[in-house]
Amino acid sequence: MSVPPNPIVDVRGVTRTFDMSAGPVTAVRDVTLTVVAGEYVAISGPSGCGKSTLLHIVGCVDRVSSGTVRFEGRNVAALSESDRSRIRLTRIGFVFQRFFLLPMLTASENIELPQAEAGASIADRRARTRALLDYVGLSHRADHLPSQLSGGEMQRAAIARALANRPALLVADEPTGELDEATGGHVADLFDRVHADGTAILVVTHNPVLASRAGRQLAMKSGSIVS
Amino acid sequence: MTSRWLAWRTIRQHPIRGVLATIGVAFIGALLFDMLMLSHGLVDSFAALLDDAGYDIRVMASDGVSLVRTPMTGATQLAADIARLTEVRAVSVLRIERAMLVEAPDREVLLLGSNAAGSHSGWMLTGGADLPAVSAVGDCPLVIGRHLAVVRRLEPGATVRIRGLARGASALPPVSCRIVGVANFLFATAEDFYVATTLAGVQAITGDASDEADFVFVSSAPGVGAAAAVRAIAPIRPDLHAYSNEDLMEQFNRNSFTYFRQISFVLTSLTLAFAFLLVSTLLTVATNQRLGEIAALRALGVSRRRISAMLLWESALLVTSGGLFALPLGGAIAVWLDRVLREMPGVPERLHFFVFEPRSVVTHLLLLAVTGVFAAAYPIWLAARLPIAPTLRREVVG
Numbered sequence: 336m337s338v339p340p341n342p343i344v345d346v347r348g349v350t351r352t353f354d355m356s357a358g359p360v361t362a363v364r365d366v367t368l369t370v371v372a373g374e375y376v377a378i379s380g381p382s383g384c385g386k387s388t389l390l391h392i393v394g395c396v397d398r399v400s401s402g403t404v405r406f407e408g409r410n411v412a413a414l415s416e417s418d419r420s421r422i423r424l425t426r427i428g429f430v431f432q433r434f435f436l437l438p439m440l441t442a443s444e445n446i447e448l449p450q451a452e453a454g455a456s457i458a459d460r461r462a463r464t465r466a467l468l469d470y471v472g473l474s475h476r477a478d479h480l481p482s483q484l485s486g487g488e489m490q491r492a493a494i495a496r497a498l499a500n501r502p503a504l505l506v507a508d509e510p511t512g513e514l515d516e517a518t519g520g521h522v523a524d525l526f527d528r529v530h531a532d533g534t535a536i537l538v539v540t541h542n543p544v545l546a547s548r549a550g551r552q553l554a555m556k557s558g559s560i561v562s
Numbered sequence: 563m564t565s566r567w568l569a570w571r572t573i574r575q576h577p578i579r580g581v582l583a584t585i586g587v588a589f590i591g592a593l594l595f596d597m598l599m600l601s602h603g604l605v606d607s608f609a610a611l612l613d614d615a616g617y618d619i620r621v622m623a624s625d626g627v628s629l630v631r632t633p634m635t636g637a638t639q640l641a642a643d644i645a646r647l648t649e650v651r652a653v654s655v656l657r658i659e660r661a662m663l664v665e666a667p668d669r670e671v672l673l674l675g676s677n678a679a680g681s682h683s684g685w686m687l688t689g690g691a692d693l694p695a696v697s698a699v700g701d702c703p704l705v706i707g708r709h710l711a712v713v714r715r716l717e718p719g720a721t722v723r724i725r726g727l728a729r730g731a732s733a734l735p736p737v738s739c740r741i742v743g744v745a746n747f748l749f750a751t752a753e754d755f756y757v758a759t760t761l762a763g764v765q766a767i768t769g770d771a772s773d774e775a776d777f778v779f780v781s782s783a784p785g786v787g788a789a790a791a792v793r794a795i796a797p798i799r800p801d802l803h804a805y806s807n808e809d810l811m812e813q814f815n816r817n818s819f820t821y822f823r824q825i826s827f828v829l830t831s832l833t834l835a836f837a838f839l840l841v842s843t844l845l846t847v848a849t850n851q852r853l854g855e856i857a858a859l860r861a862l863g864v865s866r867r868r869i870s871a872m873l874l875w876e877s878a879l880l881v882t883s884g885g886l887f888a889l890p891l892g893g894a895i896a897v898w899l900d901r902v903l904r905e906m907p908g909v910p911e912r913l914h915f916f917v918f919e920p921r922s923v924v925t926h927l928l929l930l931a932v933t934g935v936f937a938a939a940y941p942i943w944l945a946a947r948l949p950i951a952p953t954l955r956r957e958v959v960g
Contacts, residue, residue: 420860420865422863429858429861435857435957437855437859438855439575447563448563
């Protein structure tokens with residue numbers, strides 16, 4: 336099996352087993368997956384099939400029990416925690432089902448936070464934040480706290496935050512899971528736009544509408560990719 | 563977007579929690595501040611009293627300050643011998659007797675006899691004139707305590723009849739003495755009646771012409787120092803004891819003040835433990851409520867150091883704001899407690915239990931800062947070791 340050109344993430348023969356009190360549980364079993372630049376991949380499957388675990392492995396927040404993960408050519412297992420943290424900050428954008436915006440910060444401040452952490456100047460991050468708010472259609476909500484935003488608005492702010500440092504890969508875990516159908520559709524539209532603008536996307540979803548937007552759809556079952 | 567700014571925004575997000583924490587730390591900090599003032603207040607206040615007396619050495623018959631009167635004989639010769647030393651600048655003799663005013667027989671008066679004239683060691687003149695160094699035989703000029711002057715409506719120029727309470731003797735005849743001045747006696751309680759006169763005056767009142775003294779007060783010569791003067795005085799009368807103010811303070815520290823120091827140490831430790839538990843509990847609960855947020859921040863690439871710093875700042879801000887409110891609150895409580903304690907019988911009016919010193923503020927803030935750091939340690943450890951993926955999974959499932 337040849338490696339596709341320009342892979343952002345290259346997962347090979349990865350297994351992830353958790354030691355539980357009742358005995359070991361294998362959440363991901365011998366999975367191989369490559370996401371190349373600009374690609375849009377959706378993973379679907381029943382609850383507990385290992386989708387989120389695979390997403391966490393790809394997003395460099397979880398370690399593997401066996402197999403290798405390379406992110407832009409670097410072996411993730413060999414990286415220190417701070418190096419992996421740096422990759423997550425600058426090369427990966429995370430979108431969560433429950434948004435996880437910081438409740439004490441406004442929408443614009445939430446978007447500024449990863450840029451500040453990456454060391455961007457105030458002027459640069461203000462300009463980038465304005466552009467992103469405009470991009471996700473939240474300019475009029477810039478100074479609102481998450482508690483003052485609707486679910487769809489919070490997820491759009493979270494997507495803007497994920498894009499703040501111009502990541503190579505956007506990973507999203509059930510991004511429409513907390514939204515109604517119409518709002519989920521708007522988020523799916525936004526993902527299309529992000530993809531069209533050149534950012535690779537790996538999304539885990541139960542939402543067939545969202546999955547259908549992806550260029551490549553994968554199905555998982557019992558920890559393995561089955562199609 | 564510094565960690566401090568994020569911590570401040572977090573506190574602002576939960577104003578009730580912030581206010582309660584601040585109030586809690588303020589009250590605990592106030593008690594801590596009071597305990598710090600108490601731990602050295604009595605010592606400092608007593609040292610100030612000794613220093614205000616104007617002499618830095620005391621010669622006495624007892625080994626240390628005694629509650630039982632132990633007079634020295636040959637006081638005049640002793641004072642003269644000491645005065646001849648080059649290490650000594652000034653010497654005075656103090657004799658202490660008991661007496662009563664004929665017009666107020668129900669109250670005992672403490673009678674001091676001194677030859678110190680204007681450089682006496684036991685009172686601060688508030689009105690009239692001071693005692694002469696010597697007076698004619700049978701004459702007894704008086705400086706009376708302020709409390710006695712107020713209660714008996716006495717003032718300089720008035721004459722009182724005073725009777726000595728001689729040891730074991732029958733009633734002595736009263737002697738008419740002229741009041742020359744009114745003073746605050748350094749070691750008098752608020753209720754004590756004090757009068758001072760010359761040594762000849764004491765002899766006239768008590769009918770006891772013995773050359774006795776309870777204390778010989780000595781000022782060391784400039785540049786010599788009390789310790790050198792004490793060493794020079796010691797051979798003159800080996801049966802007596804000479805103590806510098808520092809020696810006496812050391813004795814008091816070892817004996818009389820240990821009780822207060824122990825109390826203040828125990829209470830200081832307790833207040834610090836309460837401050838630690840309060841802030842640590844609040845931060846731990848708050849951190850546990852934010853595990854999802856923290857895991858998400860870590861997933862977004864926010865470093866452990868930043869999150870730790872944020873929690874540390876949160877603790878520091880709560881402790882600092884509470885600690886600053888604690889200062890005026892502690893000051894007010896100290897004033898009230900000081901007044902209550904000074905109403906105890908036998909406590910000199912000018913002695914204070916709580917004494918403000920800049921070092922108390924510095925120690926108070928340092929202790930609170932250290933407590934804040936320790937209080938943040940567990941929440942920081944909790945956040946730093948947080949496994950990102952399982953936490954995110956748990957938050958979604960939960």
